[in-house]
Amino acid sequence: MHADQLITGIAQLVTAQGPHARRGTAMSELHLLPNAAIAISNGRIAWVGPEHDWHDTAKATVDLQGAAVLPGLIDPHTHAVWAGNRLADFEARARGATYEEMLAAGGGIRSTVRSTAAAPQQELIALATPRIAALVRSGATTIEIKSGYGFSVAAELAMLEAIAALTTQTSARILATLLIHIPPTDPTERRTYIEQVCTTLIPIAAQRHLASAVDVFIEREAWHCDEAETIFACAQHHGLAIKLHSDQFHSIGGVELGIRMRALSVDHLEAAGPTQINALAASNTIATVLPGVSLHLGIPAANGRSLIDAGAAVAVATDLNPGSSPLFSTAAALALAVRSNGLTPQEALTAGTINAACALGLHDRGRLEPGCLADLLVLHSNDWRDLLYTLGANPVREVWIGGRKVQPGGTKVTT
Amino acid sequence: MHADQLITGIAQLVTAQGPHARRGTAMSELHLLPNAAIAISNGRIAWVGPEHDWHDTAKATVDLQGAAVLPGLIDPHTHAVWAGNRLADFEARARGATYEEMLAAGGGIRSTVRSTAAAPQQELIALATPRIAALVRSGATTIEIKSGYGFSVAAELAMLEAIAALTTQTSARILATLLIHIPPTDPTERRTYIEQVCTTLIPIAAQRHLASAVDVFIEREAWHCDEAETIFACAQHHGLAIKLHSDQFHSIGGVELGIRMRALSVDHLEAAGPTQINALAASNTIATVLPGVSLHLGIPAANGRSLIDAGAAVAVATDLNPGSSPLFSTAAALALAVRSNGLTPQEALTAGTINAACALGLHDRGRLEPGCLADLLVLHSNDWRDLLYTLGANPVREVWIGGRKVQPGGTKVTT
Numbered sequence: 001m002h003a004d005q006l007i008t009g010i011a012q013l014v015t016a017q018g019p020h021a022r023r024g025t026a027m028s029e030l031h032l033l034p035n036a037a038i039a040i041s042n043g044r045i046a047w048v049g050p051e052h053d054w055h056d057t058a059k060a061t062v063d064l065q066g067a068a069v070l071p072g073l074i075d076p077h078t079h080a081v082w083a084g085n086r087l088a089d090f091e092a093r094a095r096g097a098t099y100e101e102m103l104a105a106g107g108g109i110r111s112t113v114r115s116t117a118a119a120p121q122q123e124l125i126a127l128a129t130p131r132i133a134a135l136v137r138s139g140a141t142t143i144e145i146k147s148g149y150g151f152s153v154a155a156e157l158a159m160l161e162a163i164a165a166l167t168t169q170t171s172a173r174i175l176a177t178l179l180i181h182i183p184p185t186d187p188t189e190r191r192t193y194i195e196q197v198c199t200t201l202i203p204i205a206a207q208r209h210l211a212s213a214v215d216v217f218i219e220r221e222a223w224h225c226d227e228a229e230t231i232f233a234c235a236q237h238h239g240l241a242i243k244l245h246s247d248q249f250h251s252i253g254g255v256e257l258g259i260r261m262r263a264l265s266v267d268h269l270e271a272a273g274p275t276q277i278n279a280l281a282a283s284n285t286i287a288t289v290l291p292g293v294s295l296h297l298g299i300p301a302a303n304g305r306s307l308i309d310a311g312a313a314v315a316v317a318t319d320l321n322p323g324s325s326p327l328f329s330t331a332a333a334l335a336l337a338v339r340s341n342g343l344t345p346q347e348a349l350t351a352g353t354i355n356a357a358c359a360l361g362l363h364d365r366g367r368l369e370p371g372c373l374a375d376l377l378v379l380h381s382n383d384w385r386d387l388l389y390t391l392g393a394n395p396v397r398e399v400w401i402g403g404r405k406v407q408p409g410g411t412k413v414t415t
Numbered sequence: 416m417h418a419d420q421l422i423t424g425i426a427q428l429v430t431a432q433g434p435h436a437r438r439g440t441a442m443s444e445l446h447l448l449p450n451a452a453i454a455i456s457n458g459r460i461a462w463v464g465p466e467h468d469w470h471d472t473a474k475a476t477v478d479l480q481g482a483a484v485l486p487g488l489i490d491p492h493t494h495a496v497w498a499g500n501r502l503a504d505f506e507a508r509a510r511g512a513t514y515e516e517m518l519a520a521g522g523g524i525r526s527t528v529r530s531t532a533a534a535p536q537q538e539l540i541a542l543a544t545p546r547i548a549a550l551v552r553s554g555a556t557t558i559e560i561k562s563g564y565g566f567s568v569a570a571e572l573a574m575l576e577a578i579a580a581l582t583t584q585t586s587a588r589i590l591a592t593l594l595i596h597i598p599p600t601d602p603t604e605r606r607t608y609i610e611q612v613c614t615t616l617i618p619i620a621a622q623r624h625l626a627s628a629v630d631v632f633i634e635r636e637a638w639h640c641d642e643a644e645t646i647f648a649c650a651q652h653h654g655l656a657i658k659l660h661s662d663q664f665h666s667i668g669g670v671e672l673g674i675r676m677r678a679l680s681v682d683h684l685e686a687a688g689p690t691q692i693n694a695l696a697a698s699n700t701i702a703t704v705l706p707g708v709s710l711h712l713g714i715p716a717a718n719g720r721s722l723i724d725a726g727a728a729v730a731v732a733t734d735l736n737p738g739s740s741p742l743f744s745t746a747a748a749l750a751l752a753v754r755s756n757g758l759t760p761q762e763a764l765t766a767g768t769i770n771a772a773c774a775l776g777l778h779d780r781g782r783l784e785p786g787c788l789a790d791l792l793v794l795h796s797n798d799w800r801d802l803l804y805t806l807g808a809n810p811v812r813e814v815w816i817g818g819r820k821v822q823p824g825g826t827k828v829t830t
Contacts, residue, residue, distance in 0.1 A: 087800045094759040134808045134828045292806060295754050318807070328828045329807030339710050344509040385502045391707060392733070392744030393549045413549045413743045 003039035003046050005403055006058035010036040011382035012068040013048065015368040016350045021286055021358035024311035028346040032384075038069070040374040043402035048368055067397060068384040070349065071367050072141025072375030074356035075330040077267050077288055077317035079179075080135070080145045081128045081162055084115025086322040093297075109149075109182060109323055116149040116159070124162040125169060131320065131328060132170045136407050138329035139387070139396045141375035143172050144317075144360055146215055148179030153201045160210035171406035173375075175360055177243065178202065178211040180231055183223055194227055198234040206238035212361070213241040213264065218254035225253040232261050241361050247272040248293075259283040265315065265359040269302040270294065277303065281311035286359040289351075290319040291336035292327030304351075305342030315355040316341070316348065331396060335388050345388040374403035380412040418454035418461050420818055421473035425451040426797035427483040428463065430783040431765045436701055436773035439726035443761040447799075453484070455789040458817035463783055482812060483799040485764065486782050487556025487790030489771035490745040492682050492703055492732035494594075495550070495560045496543045496577055499530025501737040508712075524564075524597060524738055531564040531574070539577040540584060546735065546743060547585045551822050553744035554802070554811045556790035558587050559732075559775055561630055563594030568616045575625035586821035588790075590775055592658065593617065593626040595646055598638055609642055613649040621653035627776070628656040628679065633669035640668040647676050656776050662687040663708075674698040680730065680774040684717040685709065692718065696725035701774040704766075705734040706751035707742030719766075720757030730770040731756070731763065746811060750803050760803040789818035795827040 013036035016022055022029065037054050039047035047054070089107040102108050116124065128145075135143055145163045150156035156178065163176040180197055183190045205211045214235035216228040222245075223231075232242045241264050246254025248268040255276040258266040266280065267288040280287045287307045294301035307314050318333045319325040327333060334348040343351060357366030365373045378398035379386055386395045393413045398405050428451035431437055437444070452469045454462035462469070504522040517523050531539065543560075550558055560578045565571035571593065578591040595612055598605045620626045629650035631643040637660075638646075647657045656679050661669025663683035670691040673681040681695065682703040695702045702722050709716035722729050733748045734740040742748060749767040752758045758766060772781030780788045793813035794801055801810045808828045813820050 085798070087798055087804055090753075090804050091760055091800060094753050094757075130827050134826065137826070138807065296806065298754060325806075326804055327806045332807035338509050339713060342509075345506055383500070383502055385506060389502055389505050389741055391711065391740075391742045392553065392747035411549065411552070412545050 001039065001046060001056040003041050003056065003058040004060070005040040006054065006061045007038040007040070007064060007069070008051050008061060009064040009066055010038065010051070010069045011066040012384055013038070013368060014068065014349065014384040015071050016354040016366070017369060018354050018367045019363040021313040021355045022350050023313040024281070024308060027308055027314065027350040027355070028344060030346050030349060036069070038368065040403040043374055045368060045370050045372050045374050047370060064378055066382050068379040068382055070377045070379070070384055070387065071353040072365065072377055072399065072401065073139040073330045073334070073352045074142045074360065074366050075135055075140040075317050076144050076265065076315055076356045076359040077290060077319050078143060078145050079148060079319070079321035080131045080143070081124050081159060081166065082112050082116050082149055082322050083119035083124060083127055084112055086112065089323060112322055113149050113151050117155050121158065121162045121165060125166050128166050129169050132166065132172055133407070134328040135318065135320065135330050136170070136172045136399055137396065138331040138394055139377045139399060140330040141172060141399065141401045142175065142357065142360065142362065142365060144175045144177055146177045146179040148181035151182065153196050156201055157204060157210070160205055164210055171401050173401065176211045177213045177215050178205050179215040179217070180223065181217050194230060197231055202234050202238055202240065206240055211240060213243050215243045215245060217245040218252065218257070219245070219248060220250050220252060225257045228254070229257060229261070243267065247276060251276055255279055259285050264361050267317070268293070270299055272302065277306050277310050277312065280307060286315050286355055287312045288315040288317055288359055289337060289341050290317055290325060291340040292325035292333055293319050294340055295336060296325050296327070301340040303342065304337060308343070308347055313355050313358070314343070314347065314351050315359040316351040317356065329394065331387055331394065335391060338388050345385050348388050349384070374400060376400045416454065416461060416471040418456045418471065418473040419475070420455040421469065421476045422453040422455070422479060422484070423466050423476060424479040424481055425453065425466070425484045426481040427799055428453070428783060429483065429764065429799040430486050431769040431781070432784060433769050433782045434778040436728040436770045437765050438728040439696070439723055442723055442729065442765040442770070443759060445761050445764060451484070453783065455818040458789055460783060460785055460787050460789050462785060479793055481797050483794040483797055485792045485794070485799055485802065486768040487780065487792055487814065487816065488554040488745045488749070488767045489557045489775065489781050490550055490555045490732050491559045491680065491730055491771045491774040492705060492734050493558060493560050494563060494734070494736035495546045495558070496539050496574060496581065497527050497531050497564055497737050498534035498539060498542055499527055501527065504738060527737055528564050528566050532570050536573065536577045536580060540581050543581050544584050547581065547587055548822070549743040550733065550735065550745050551585070551587045551814055552811065553746040553809055554792045554814060555745040556587060556814065556816045557590065557772065557775065557777065557780060559590045559592055561592045561594035563596035566597065568611050571616055572619060572625070575620055579625055586816050588816065591626045592628045592630050593620050594630040594632070595638065596632050609645060612646055617649050617653050617655070621655055626655060628658050630658045630660060632660040633667065634663060635665050635667060640672045643669070644672060644676070651676070658682065662691060666691055670694055674700050679776050682732070683708070685715055687717065692721050692725050692727065695722060696727040701730050701770055702727045703730040703732055703774055704752060704756050705732055705740060706755040707740035707748055708734050709755055710751060711740050711742070716755040718757065719752060723758070723762055728770050728773070729758070729762070729766050730774040731766040732771065744809065746802055746809065750806060753803050760800050763803050764799070789815060791815045
């Protein structure tokens, strides 16, 4: 083999092995290779093995001088495009205000919708670019971004177009999801919006390749299961994958609907009970937990421990958004999942790599194996566990996407 | 006035006003000045006011072009000097191991003691320097560092000497505390150690100015109140201030002892009940809460809300240490205090500035007023609340100590 590039000096190479999501006890089974090397050609991994087993040639060699190397993280749930801020809500919540009081004061999600609608595309891109850069610095190499602050066909398409344009501004690999977020308060408008979503929004988004999946927020105060089912059926008819916000505050059937319709993932699950957990364990749908939301809102964290013990495949995401999860680090989401959702470090790494990739329907990343995209992290540390252990600092030294070092990461605090 | 330096372009200047700790509802009373300027001479603040009110001259002017400026943060409780790591403990805890099982496996605090004892001073300094740099990047300008991984007179003095030497390696202002941490298991050795502490360790530390305070860890499994009282009386006899680790797991009288002996602060308080809270509220002792410990160990957070509502003066610290709080950001400790300890953003800023300074017995910092040290933060944002709001990224753009920009901070994610 004559590789484009050889990476040596890898003290520890740690990866899940694929291509399928790992569930239950298999989430702990990481492949750990000391003194490893990686050969890269055409932006993909050509070879992985012990450094002394490499006997071929490479055009260039990079010596990491003894660092831990992990697969690039995948952040499968963000709302990274928004305008305005929610600092007044943050302050009001800390003073004990209810969400209803925040809405009455002009805050809440509708304030983000107003600000986002008022922002030109260039402004949305300029605002989102440093947020994406922060996620990349923390180790994310593939990032899902949702629309959902539009609340009209035109505004949702504008958000999807901003996400598409953003893709050219960042080194990260971006996947766009069309999110059907909050329904109109008027029942007639609510029915009309579903019609517009199904007859106009989804067909245009699919035809113009503006989204690869459709997401619906299922909650007592949001969309209900029968409405979501209509939207999902339309999405699937147009060749789009489906995923759900469900069981955040109440279990009203979203998990069961998602499993029945073969959703890629059901996300949130803070209110999921044994019935939902066992159903997820018996399905191929990924259970995505969002520890930033629990931390920021002070709601109970999703029971990641029970999900894994039951046999489910768990993923973790930042849910980066201004109202309920201002968490600008994918690595920190994994570190929080160990503290808040009961994951072990091994499970958290699996949740943030291969399982997160599968939550996006992607099977060519989230692991370091021949044929996969050469997306990887170099830590400051020579022990991969520092990725999950470190709080309040960025343990990532370098982020590589497609075989190229795209961004320096944080600064060294551990050995 | 002819100042050394004028800082202009301050969109928002926010500070508590001093010199005394703020308690109860007064913790919310911040002084907020839009379009401000600060004049600096001889490393101290010479003037603060609306920019258009400045009519004097300065040798140099720095235009911040519209950023929020806050007092430099004070981190009044860290154990930033250690060798070895506790990654095995971290992994074992995530798998559900008890502390006893971790000790049996060779982990726990005694493993840090072994590693620290085995490390030469130069290694201790090299290991601690990037940790201190991380705290400074997060906004800390004065940092307390404790000994306490020595467990013998010689080893504690070696730690204090390492802290003294470290002081010359960092731009932060360092205060050293002698911590009497974990007692010997043998009752005779336990009594002997107290004797050595009082006849040798404290006198030498005081005489050589190696510590400004003595701290004792009071807990069922650590030192008891009668022992701590002996140590504290000796400390005060030698002119040192006193402070306590108390009420972390059990209330065994540490709060009451600390108040009676006029301790600067009682730190932890996770297990403090109404009696302790009301006693603190009626005292001049600062109640220091440590949200990193609650997050990392999964123990209940100290009830900051009740402490403030009762009228206590609350401070916040990272408690940076390898076993129970690997939290490398003072700003993140404040952000966590809003989520975990029930503080408002205003209260958290007070807790991390003026009250934290008072917890170290310092009255010349932690606020932006004439005569105070010119230690300050510049945020990426023009809204000071972003310091507390942002999770997983560093909202600090610049850190100034003694009127000089010492370190770039994080990267912009908010506006």
